[in-house]
Amino acid sequence: MNVFLLPGSLINEIEKMLYSFWWGHNSANYQGLHWLSWERLSVPKVFGGMGFKGLKAFNMAMVGKKVWKLVSSLESLITRLLKANYFPQSYYFGASIGHNPSYVWRSICSAKDVIRRGFQWSIGTGEYIPVWDHPWLSNATRILPLTRLHLEWPSITVSNLLVISQKQWNVELINAFIDNAIARNIFNTPLFPSITHDVPAWKFERDGAYLVKSVYKDIRAPPMVQPNISIIGEVHNATSFQSNSSILYSNDVTLKKLYWAHKFNSSILY
Structure with missing residues (x-):
């Protein structure tokens, strides 16, 4: 299950x-x-x-726990195996189900929307966090890949927007190439020196830990709250x-x- x-x-x-x-x-x-x-x-x-318990929602939350390992342990063996087979040039959230996938991969893909709702990056070096369509801004919005910048920098990561030595935003670069509204959101996103590497966080828990109980509540919440x-x-x-x-x-x-x-x-x- x-x-x-x-x-x-x-x-x-x-x-x-x-x-x-x-x-x-x-x-x-x-x-x-x-x-x-x-x-x-x-x-x-x-x-x-x-x-x-609603078994369908509970099953989805349990599968989501495996997906969480996939997106939080980027160097693990299973992550590298699945990435090589199903999304070698992309990330999990940008991966498609593909042709003739295994049932495990089908199950993992089915939990994508559930994980996306609660997934939030805590910025360390920024090298593992894509700028486009990823939840790394403090207000949980995403920068959609619809601008000319995406064509010029399709694989840009958050590290390219930082002054790494000082753990600060590269204000000059951001103001020069990104429009004002998005730039303000970037500058309002805090950078903590104590976070030294990129850490996925579950935004519905204070400590950022993925809990099946928390995810189950989130899945069941829309029709009931x-x-x-x-x-x-x-x-x-x-x-x-x-x-x-x-x-x-x-x-x-x-x-x-x-x-x-x-x-x-x-x-x-x-």
């Missing part, structure tokens, strides 16, 4: 088994009473669900539910009590 992207049909079968177990399906004659869909149950507890959450056709305030939910989960209650509390909560019943 942390190497391959599981087929959707397999994930559906696993979730069906979990779903049936939860609702008491134990024979061909008794399938239990299904009060909520699996999608509703996998909503986080603070929004009224049971917080069960809203001021009002509709659980089943009924809109309620997420903040008020969060306060009630925290009380419920902070108490030492049995699984049976928790089950019936959710089943008869007026916010999540049909």
Whole structure:
């Protein structure tokens, strides 16, 4: 699960088994009473669900951990092997899936958008950081390769914009060749002497570490982080539910009590 992207049909079968177990399906004659869909149950507890893992999102976050090793350990054996086979003249984010790829490479490519959302460079020497279409500016914007400079300097790295000996931006060079708006973003990007080599950082964690938990939350966040959450056709305030939910989960209650509390909560019943 942390190497391959599981087929959707397999994930559906696993979730069906979990779903049936939860609702008491134990024979061909008794399938239990299904009060909520699996999608509703996998909503986080603070929004009224049971917080069960969405296997597709969890699988993607696990595969993303391998991708993170690929983009953060540039000199590792597996990185050099994949680079030689699939993107010899490019970087991971600029690589295509290619012709007749292995299933491992297909899985790695599938996590590209997930990694791109949280990927941010911390600038050391700048020699490993391409200027074009990479997240190295402090405001997380990218310099798109749409200008004449890209034609003249297609392989320019951030190190070419630095005065390496002083760990400062080359103000004269940047002002001469880059337009004012982009130049301002560059000058507003801090350079820390303590960072001596280029370090990829996961921007959703303070220490920059890639955590499967953090990535899973990011994948699941778009449809759920809203001021009002509709659980089943009924809109309620997420903040008020969060306060009630925290009380419920902070108490030492049995699984049976928790089950019936959710089943008869007026916010999540049909």
